[in-house]
Amino acid sequence: MAKVKSNKIRDPLGDRLLQVGLGLFLLLFFIVEVYPLIYVVASSFSSANAITTNKVLLWPVEFTTSSYEFVFQYKQVWVGFRNSVFYTAAHVIIQISCTLLVAYPLSRRYFQSRRFVTFYFYLTTRFAAGMIPTFILKSQLGLYNNVWAVIFSGTTIAVTHMFMLRTAITSNVPEELFDSARIDGANHFQSMTTIAFPLVKSTIAVLCLYGMVESWNDYFTGMLYLREKELYPLQVVLRPIMTDASNGMDATGMDSAYANMANDAKEGLRYALIVITAIPPVVAYFILQKNFKGGVMMGSVKG
Amino acid sequence: MAKSVAAAPQTLVPQKGWRRFAFNCKRDWMLYAMCLIPVVYVLIFNYIPMYGIQLAFRDYKPRKGIWGSPWIGLDNYREFFAFYGSKNYILNTLAISTYQLALFPLPVLLALVIHAYKGKTFKKIVQNVSYVPHFISLVVLCGMLSTVLSPLTGLVATLNKTFGFNIGDLRSDPRAYRHVYVWSDVWQNLGWNTILYLSALSGVPDEVHEAAKVDGASRFRRIWVVDFPTILPMCSLMLIMQFGSLFSVGYQKAYLMMNAANASVAGMMSTYVYTHGIKTGEMGMGQAVGLMNSVLGMILTLIANGVADRLSDGEMALF
Numbered sequence: 160m161a162k163v164k165s166n167k168i169r170d171p172l173g174d175r176l177l178q179v180g181l182g183l184f185l186l187l188f189f190i191v192e193v194y195p196l197i198y199v200v201a202s203s204f205s206s207a208n209a210i211t212t213n214k215v216l217l218w219p220v221e222f223t224t225s226s227y228e229f230v231f232q233y234k235q236v237w238v239g240f241r242n243s244v245f246y247t248a249a250h251v252i253i254q255i256s257c258t259l260l261v262a263y264p265l266s267r268r269y270f271q272s273r274r275f276v277t278f279y280f281y282l283t284t285r286f287a288a289g290m291i292p293t294f295i296l297k298s299q300l301g302l303y304n305n306v307w308a309v310i311f312s313g314t315t316i317a318v319t320h321m322f323m324l325r326t327a328i329t330s331n332v333p334e335e336l337f338d339s340a341r342i343d344g345a346n347h348f349q350s351m352t353t354i355a356f357p358l359v360k361s362t363i364a365v366l367c368l369y370g371m372v373e374s375w376n377d378y379f380t381g382m383l384y385l386r387e388k389e390l391y392p393l394q395v396v397l398r399p400i401m402t403d404a405s406n407g408m409d410a411t412g413m414d415s416a417y418a419n420m421a422n423d424a425k426e427g428l429r430y431a432l433i434v435i436t437a438i439p440p441v442v443a444y445f446i447l448q449k450n451f452k453g454g455v456m457m458g459s460v461k462g
Numbered sequence: 463m464a465k466s467v468a469a470a471p472q473t474l475v476p477q478k479g480w481r482r483f484a485f486n487c488k489r490d491w492m493l494y495a496m497c498l499i500p501v502v503y504v505l506i507f508n509y510i511p512m513y514g515i516q517l518a519f520r521d522y523k524p525r526k527g528i529w530g531s532p533w534i535g536l537d538n539y540r541e542f543f544a545f546y547g548s549k550n551y552i553l554n555t556l557a558i559s560t561y562q563l564a565l566f567p568l569p570v571l572l573a574l575v576i577h578a579y580k581g582k583t584f585k586k587i588v589q590n591v592s593y594v595p596h597f598i599s600l601v602v603l604c605g606m607l608s609t610v611l612s613p614l615t616g617l618v619a620t621l622n623k624t625f626g627f628n629i630g631d632l633r634s635d636p637r638a639y640r641h642v643y644v645w646s647d648v649w650q651n652l653g654w655n656t657i658l659y660l661s662a663l664s665g666v667p668d669e670v671h672e673a674a675k676v677d678g679a680s681r682f683r684r685i686w687v688v689d690f691p692t693i694l695p696m697c698s699l700m701l702i703m704q705f706g707s708l709f710s711v712g713y714q715k716a717y718l719m720m721n722a723a724n725a726s727v728a729g730m731m732s733t734y735v736y737t738h739g740i741k742t743g744e745m746g747m748g749q750a751v752g753l754m755n756s757v758l759g760m761i762l763t764l765i766a767n768g769v770a771d772r773l774s775d776g777e778m779a780l781f
Contacts, residue, residue, distance in 0.1 A: 174681040181579040185588050188572065192592045192653060198617055199606060213620040257500040264493035271486040276497055283508040285763070289756060291739045291749045292514025293507070295528065300506075316504055347492035376599030379714050383740065394601045401605030402718060429609050433602050440597040448590075 203227070203430035210426045226427035230435060233428075238389060239396035240435075243375060246392050249310045250374035255367055257316055262324035263351040266332075280318045294383065308384035309392065314373055320366045327362040328355050361450035368447045372440040397432060400425075517749040524745075531746070538750035547726070551751070555730045558716075559708040561644045566704060568652055570697055573659035578685050592653025604718040607646055608633055634723035643719060658700070662693045699770060706766030709759035731755040 170178075197217060202210055203226050204219035214220045230236055264270050265277060288296075293313065302308040332355055340350040356363065378394035385391055487494065513528070518538060520531040542548050579585050598606075610617045611632045618629050632638040666688060674684050713732035720728040729737070731751050739748015 171680060177578070177681050178580055181575050182581065182584070184575050185579055185584065188652075189588045189591060192588075192595065192649065195606060195610060195617075195649070196591075196594065198610065202609075211615050213615065213623050216620060216624075257503065260496040261500050264490075264496050267490075267493060269486075270490055270493050271483060272494070276501070279501065280504060283504055285760070286512070287756065288508065288511035288514055289749065289752045290735050291517060291745050291752060292511040294740060295514055295517075295745070296507075296511045311503075311507065313507065316500055316507075321500075347490070347496070351496075372597055376597075376601075378599070378601045378718075383736075394599055397601050397605065398718070401601050402608060402721075426609070426615055429605060433605050433609075436602050437598045440599075441594055444593065444597050 199430055199433050203427065203434045205427070207424055207427045210430070226424075226431035227435075229424060229428045230431045235388065235391075235396055236393070236432065236435075239391050239393035242390060243393040246306075246309050247371055247374040250312070250315060251367055251370045253310065254315055254317055254320070254370045254374075255363065258320045258324055258366060259351075259356065259363070261321045262328060263347075263355055265321065265325040266328035266355070267337075267347075268334075277322075280316075280321060283316075284318050290383075297384070303384055304386045304390070306390065309380050309390075312377070312380045314377070314380075317366070317370065320369065324359065324362055324366060327359040332358045364447050364450040368443055371443055375440050393436060397436060400429060400432065515749070515753060517746050518753040519750075520746055522744075522746040522749075524743075534746075538747050539754070542747060542751060547729075550726060551729050551731045551734050554727055555709060555711050555732070555755075557727075558640055558643060558711050558730070561640055562647065563701075563704055563708070565644065565648060566701055568648065569655035570659060570693065572652060573656040573663060573693070574685055574689055576656060577660060577663040577689060578681060589653065589656075592656075595650040596654040598650065600712075600715050600718055603646060603650060604715070607642065607719070611642070633719075634721055636724045636727045639719070639724045639727045643715065647715075659693050659696060662696050663689055666692050698773060702766045702770045702773075706763035707759065708762055709755055 169175075198215070201217060201219050202215045204222055204224065205215045206221035206223045206225070209215055209220035261276070261280065265273055267273070270276075297303060297308060297311075302311055336354050336358075337350050340354050345353070376394065378392070378398055381390075381392045381395035382398065385395065388396075517528060517531075519533060519535055520528070521534045521537070522528070522531045576585060576589065595603075609615070613619055613622065613629065613631045618632065621627050622629055632642055670688055671684060674688055679687065709731070711730050711732060713730060713736065716728055716730050717733050717736060720733065732755060735748045735752040735755075738744050739752065
């Protein structure tokens with residue numbers, strides 16, 4: 160036995176070649192995915208001169224933070240940032256509370272109206288009134304050009320999230336746990352908060368992440384319902400700036416501070432704004448990432 | 463408290479009718495209370511606006527309200543189809559979504575590659591990096607497109623200079639619009655879309671691979687006979703679902719990418735609802751087009767569901 164160098168079986172040549180091929184494929188995919196990101200970050204740290212003369216390729220050229228300094232002085236952006244943080248927080252809190260409050264009753268088999276409630280929510284994913292009737296109704300209710308118009312948006316109730324969490328509860332929390340809690344005198348609210356939720360924490364975390372990203376990235380609600388610049392979320396502030404270079408025809412909401420800026424500075428500013436706006440959801444993803452694999456899977460098993 | 467929720471012995475539970483319902487309500491009143499706020503919210507913001515669907519058949523005058531506006535039958539539709547270029551809105555919608563449908567195999571292929579590749583660390587890095595674009599907002603994505611594709615200052619300019627290419631302004635070229643739209647979407651979501659397939663692939667027991675190995679199957683062969691059949695049901699399901707959503711092109715991105723030069727290919731039925739219905743205030747017209755779009759979409763979804771149902775003997779029906 161001592162003469163055997165290694166008892167590990169080597170893969171056949173074909174398999175090893177296949178691994179090389181797969182590796183190359185992944186490398187190519189990786190480059191395509193990562194390069195635009197690198198380019199944007201590099202540009203945001205480059206001087207306006209380097210950007211306009213096309214010197215930036217992989218790393219910052221003539222390193223400077225002046226683009227970011229521009230952003231820091233740009234009041235409208237910070238107003239938007241503050242508003243976005245507020246809208247996102249409110250949206251996530253309302254959305255996740257509603258999801259939790261519906262998911263638990265739907266996971267109880269003896270809940271007599273379960274089928275009706277399921278259908279009631281499910282129907283809204285199939286038949287929607289559409290943008291215009293909703294717009295008219297919300298305007299009539301006074302939900303126009305104020306904070307509430309954005310908070311009570313069409314995405315506040317996330318029906319798919321409710322069903323995901325319901326499935327996560329039914330397939331991950333043994334019914335015996337609820338029974339024993341009930342025998343110990345726990346009411347529904349107590350067994351929801353102390354039995355059900357702790358066991359599906361990772362699904363809840365994933366749903367929070369979805370809600371956060373969705374709300375942070377939403378520009379359409381703000382564009383549709385807000386006229387007051389002081390109320391604009393960040394994405395609405397950014398829209399005219401971001402589409403300015405190619406567009407120019409739609410200057411609605413264009414900020415005068417930006418319009419008066421030199422063209423060179425605008426380029427750098429745009430890159431810096433892209434980086435700053437993209438950071439919160441990406442960071443949230445990396446923080447909640449460890450919940451991810453379990454969380455998505457838990458709710459995706461059809462039940 | 464404990465008494466009210468404790469399950470009563472079976473013999474005391476009324477077996478049918480209102481008495482059973484009343485009994486259950488009394489026992490589970492907390493469950494009903496929990497649902498109450500979301501149910502009311504959905505009633506107000508999803509169900510009540512449905513009465514506004516009739517706007518499609520009215521000449522909406524804001525001062526007269528929905529009920530007071532004159533009933534004009536199908537005039538909104540006649541006006542829409544009489545308008546030069548109305549067909550473009552439908553064709554553009556279908557062109558983009560068919561294009562996306564044709565690229566359907568990409569995430570499947572990528573998932574198979576990722577699953578078959580052995581290098582754990584590299585694989586993990588690639589996956590995590592490919593998820594990042596998914597979290598970038600559409601406004602930022604379109605901002606990236608408009609800066610990167612700029613033939614004066616962007617990456618395109620750099621490429622033109624360094625390699626002597628001659629790429630024009632892809633942002634306003636109507637011929638490039640669909641490619642830019644679809645491939646930027648691929649860039650943003652391809653990695654993310656593999657998650658579902660990868661989680662299905664990770665469910666394959668190792669024994670199946672071992673058995674195939676013992677039988678002399680190469681890794682490539684095992685992709686074909688073990689991995690692929692595993693995700694095939696999911697593939698067909700996703701394909702059918704995508705077919706069902708042919709009419710729901712993301713209007714948010716289409717609107718962001720729209721400019722004066724490419725408006726002829728960028729106008730979709732869903733952007734029409736916003737640009738004509740809300741921006742120029744022809745709400746009746748906008749609603750008419752929106753309704754047409756959602757009815758067509760609904761028909762397709764029903765067909766798709768029916769097909770999914772047939773193919774899977776009811777196991778895979780979506781509802």
